[in-house]
Amino acid sequence: MKRKNVIYLVLAVMAALALAVWSYTSSGTVVETIQAKQGSIIRAVTDTGYVQSATNYDIQATQSARVVEVPVETGQTVEKGQTLAVLENLDLAVQISDVHSQISQGCSCRQRRPGRPGAPPA
Numbered sequence: 001m002k003r004k005n006v007i008y009l010v011l012a013v014m015a016a017l018a019l020a021v022w023s024y025t026s027s028g029t030v031v032e033t034i035q036a037k038q039g040s041i042i043r044a045v046t047d048t049g050y051v052q053s054a055t056n057y058d059i060q061a062t063q064s065a066r067v068v069e070v071p072v073e074t075g076q077t078v079e080k081g082q083t084l085a086v087l088e089n090l091d092l093a094v095q096i097s098d099v100h101s102q103i104s105q106g107c108s109c110r111q112r113r114p115g116r117p118g119a120p121p122a
Helices: 002-026 090-112
Strands: 066-069 086-088
Antiparallel strands (some): 066 086
C-alpha cells in the first residue's frame, strides 16, 4: 500500500510539471522584434483641430466709441503696448474741437486788448 502511494505521488508531480511546461510554452502572443537603431523618421502624422489660448483676457475701453481699425489679425502674436484697436469717439472729438475754439478765441481776445502782456502794440 505504501508503494502505491509513492507511485501516485510521483505521477501527480510529473503531471503537474508537464502541465506547467505546457502552459509556459503555449501562453502569450508571438511578436516580431527588431533592434532599435538611430535613423530618420519616415512617417508623419497630419491632423486638424482647434488651438486655444491658455489664458483669455477681456479688454475694455474707458469710453464708448466706434472701432475704426483693428491692426492685428486673429491668432497673431502681439507685444506689450501694441495697438490692438483704434477707436473713434465723436463726442470726445466735439469736446476737443470746442476746447480748441475756446483757446483760439481766448488768444484773439488777448491780442485785441492793448496794454495786456503779450498783446501787440496799438
